[in-house]
């Protein structure tokens with residue numbers, strides 16, 4: 787498990803027990819909504835309120851520790867900030883799958899940015915559709 791206390795300090799935040807716990811939960815489960823995080827964290831800290839957890843998540847997002855993943859028509863999910871990658875997002879069940887960007891996709895992003903005289907810093911590519919499991923469910 788990563789040392790989240792160090793990560794928090796490196797990004798200018800105090801390493802509180804709650805923040806470390808939120809990060810541990812997200813590391814374990816991947817992409818999570820605030821409600822999912824709340825449910826897991828309160829197993830350990832039953833007194834924590836949803837508002838407190840939400841406030842901490844936003845703060846950690848602002849400090850580049852967490853990344854928000856918008857889910858079309860549903861509540862956003864959050865993940866640990868990592869190298870730029872793509873998401874396959876199922877609009878049926880809300881599952882988010884990571885996929886590293888291919889070199890080809892990268893080339894296209896840089897070309898398009900250059901044409902626009904746009905200084906590309908970060909990419910988040912979200913592909914929305916229906917995952918394999920949900921397709922099978924639909925067919926049966």
Ligand SMILES: [Zn+2]
Pocket residue numbers: 876877878879880881916917918919920
């Ligand atoms: Zn699905």
Ligand SMILES: [Zn+2]
Pocket residue numbers: 817865871872873883884
């Ligand atoms: Zn991701």
